[in-house]
Amino acid sequence: MIAFYDTNLVLIQATLSGLVLALAIQVPLRMGVFSFAGAGSYGIGAYLSAILVLRQGMPGPVAIAVAVLVAAVIGLLLGLLIFKLNGLYLAMATVAFDLIISVIAINGGDLTGASTGLYGVLTDFTTGQMFALTVLVVGLVALSERGRMRRRVDAVRDDPELAASLGINVRRYRLVAFVVSGALGGLAGGMNVMVRTAIGPLDIGFGLIVLALTMIVVGGSRSWKGAVIGAVIFTWLPDVLAVIGEWQELVYGVIVAVAAVFLPRGLYGVIVDLTKWLGRIRRKRRTGGAEQPVDAPESVEPERVELDNTLSREQGGEVARMAAQSEVS
Amino acid sequence: MLEVTDLHVSYGNIEAVRGVGLTVEPERVTLVLGANGAGKSTTLKAIAGLQKPHAGTVRLDGRDITGQAPHRIVRQGVALVPEGRRVFAPISVAENLRLGGYAADKSAFADTLAKVYDMFPILADRRSSPAGLLSGGEQQMLAFGRALMSQPEVMLLDEPSMGLAPVVIDAILAKVAEMAQAGIGILMVEQNAQAGLDIADRVVAIARGEVVYTGESGDARNQASVLRAFLGEAALADRSS
Numbered sequence: 335m336i337a338f339y340d341t342n343l344v345l346i347q348a349t350l351s352g353l354v355l356a357l358a359i360q361v362p363l364r365m366g367v368f369s370f371a372g373a374g375s376y377g378i379g380a381y382l383s384a385i386l387v388l389r390q391g392m393p394g395p396v397a398i399a400v401a402v403l404v405a406a407v408i409g410l411l412l413g414l415l416i417f418k419l420n421g422l423y424l425a426m427a428t429v430a431f432d433l434i435i436s437v438i439a440i441n442g443g444d445l446t447g448a449s450t451g452l453y454g455v456l457t458d459f460t461t462g463q464m465f466a467l468t469v470l471v472v473g474l475v476a477l478s479e480r481g482r483m484r485r486r487v488d489a490v491r492d493d494p495e496l497a498a499s500l501g502i503n504v505r506r507y508r509l510v511a512f513v514v515s516g517a518l519g520g521l522a523g524g525m526n527v528m529v530r531t532a533i534g535p536l537d538i539g540f541g542l543i544v545l546a547l548t549m550i551v552v553g554g555s556r557s558w559k560g561a562v563i564g565a566v567i568f569t570w571l572p573d574v575l576a577v578i579g580e581w582q583e584l585v586y587g588v589i590v591a592v593a594a595v596f597l598p599r600g601l602y603g604v605i606v607d608l609t610k611w612l613g614r615i616r617r618k619r620r621t622g623g624a625e626q627p628v629d630a631p632e633s634v635e636p637e638r639v640e641l642d643n644t645l646s647r648e649q650g651g652e653v654a655r656m657a658a659q660s661e662v663s
Numbered sequence: 664m665l666e667v668t669d670l671h672v673s674y675g676n677i678e679a680v681r682g683v684g685l686t687v688e689p690e691r692v693t694l695v696l697g698a699n700g701a702g703k704s705t706t707l708k709a710i711a712g713l714q715k716p717h718a719g720t721v722r723l724d725g726r727d728i729t730g731q732a733p734h735r736i737v738r739q740g741v742a743l744v745p746e747g748r749r750v751f752a753p754i755s756v757a758e759n760l761r762l763g764g765y766a767a768d769k770s771a772f773a774d775t776l777a778k779v780y781d782m783f784p785i786l787a788d789r790r791s792s793p794a795g796l797l798s799g800g801e802q803q804m805l806a807f808g809r810a811l812m813s814q815p816e817v818m819l820l821d822e823p824s825m826g827l828a829p830v831v832i833d834a835i836l837a838k839v840a841e842m843a844q845a846g847i848g849i850l851m852v853e854q855n856a857q858a859g860l861d862i863a864d865r866v867v868a869i870a871r872g873e874v875v876y877t878g879e880s881g882d883a884r885n886q887a888s889v890l891r892a893f894l895g896e897a898a899l900a901d902r903s904s
Contacts (some may be wrong), residue, residue, distance in 0.1 A: 345794065482761070485751075485754060485758055485761065485762050485892050486762070486765070488751060488753070488754060489751055492752075493749055493752055495733075495745065496745055497713055498712075498713065498733035498734050499713065499733050499737060499742070499743040500734075500737065500762055500763055500765050500766065500809070500813065501734045501737035501738055501765045501766025501767075502734055502765055502766075502812060503734045504730070504734070505732075567854070575854055598829075643865055662769070
């Protein structure tokens with residue numbers, strides 16, 4: 335165990351920062367805000383905390399805290415500027431924001447170390463602290479996927495106009511998405527630079543968006559669990575694939591394409607379906623092959639049915655059956 | 664009472680609503696008739712705050728609510744039921760209703776919910792199934808129930824009969840009348856003039872963004888010529904018999 339930890343320390347750290355970065359993109363997407371600003375916030379967090387440590391001699395955790403705060407405020411300002419945009423236009427504006435951060439990093443002279451970046455960021459920030467912070471953040475994100483928070487987030491994403499006519503302040507939720515994305519991105523960047531001790535312009539480029547999106551698409555875009563699955567796979571996979579050398583990128587690309595086409599809800603969606611399927615089989619066996627009645631109308635707390643945007647085939651059949659019934663009655 | 668006076672709404676350079684005025688009284692159904700693109704839905708959206716009017720006033724019990732943000736207008740007591748039902752398909756009927764109560768007084772939640780289940784027993788039966796699995800008529804009832812959860816004084820209904828079977832339409836409109844009887848002022852846009860007139864108390868006819876006729880629904884029936892002018896023969900064909 336210890337040996338595993340030691341030899342794979344870099345990958346473990348990369349998984350943690352990758353996970354937080356993926357959440358920085360996933361949280362706004364889940365709220366219907368098509369923003370990639372989290373990647374730019376990652377750059378802000380990484381550079382700012384590195385500068386604070388190198389120039390101001392701040393302790394690591396303090397530098398990270400300041401960087402998270404600044405990234406969140408910049409996220410808010412960006413949000414105020416562009417929250418009215420939607421879809422592709424919003425995505426483009428946030429990609430532009432990410433590119434601006436890259437350009438600043440390259441042209442920042444001594445402050446950002448220009449094209450070589452900053453190195454020698456040595457602090458007392460440990461992988462243990464990194465792990466604790468990540469767990470905390472994942473826990474907070476998980477809370478937003480439950481109960482009333484989940485209902486509101488779903489409403490704001492699925493039908494902002496209707497959500498507004500129910501009394502939900504949609505503008506505030508969209509701004510919160512920008513702030514949370516900024517804070518998470520800043521945290522991911524700050525933590526990463528502390529354990530890696532270096533940051534350069536190549537570490538914060540367009541590739542970050544691709545990496546985060548890949549994790550979310552393959553893992554699952556509607557739950558933090560999807561982000562965890564994606565972060566683990568796409569941090570460890572390149573290492574596993576190292577044996578096939580230059581073909582690595584190709585395999586990587588194929589996996590993403592296949593996932594996007596065949597697993598619209600990601601691997602997490604597959605796991606959810608599998609557990610449901612297994613549960614049904616088990617129930618069938620217990621009742622001696624007789625199918626249980628589908629409806630349980632008296633349940634007090636309604637169970638969430640994982641429908642997402644697409645009805646599965648059997649659920650489609652269910653809809654048709656009920657439609658037919660209502661026509662008759 | 665909801666009073667709209669001289670409402671003007673534009674989309675860019677196109678003025679969709681040009682000086683609409685109408686009133687909605689408690690316990691009464693005000694029916695807005697008009698052809699496609701006459702500005703009916705835009706009027707509702709402007710009242711609900713989803714579209715900013717560039718002139719005119721909307722008053723609720725004398726308070727000016729013109730141009731307020733939609734989430735504030737709900738809290739003042741005006742609930743919109745948008746066109747095409749638009750329920751949140753993946754979440755359950757009960758959760759949809761709970762979202763409807765977002766802006767309302769939390770202490771009255773259980774009470775209101777009981778009233779809604781009372782008025783729409785089908786929603787109580789289906790409370791734990793996902794809203795997306797309800798039939799069209801049931802979804803419309805859920806949309807009504809969801810709006811009722813905000814404890815509105817006035818409800819704005821945009822084409823409640825859209826896409827429903829004729830048998831279901833009668834049931835839906837009966838529910839609209841029932842909601843009015845419960846004390847709510849109802850402003851309803853409806854293309855199905857025939858069915859709408861059966862339950863309406865007042866009729867406002869709109870053409871090209873302007874009000875061309877206002878009157879009691881009984882009189883409107885006799886003003887068939889006025890209605891025919893912009894609804895076309897088909898809408899009133901049955902009346903002559």
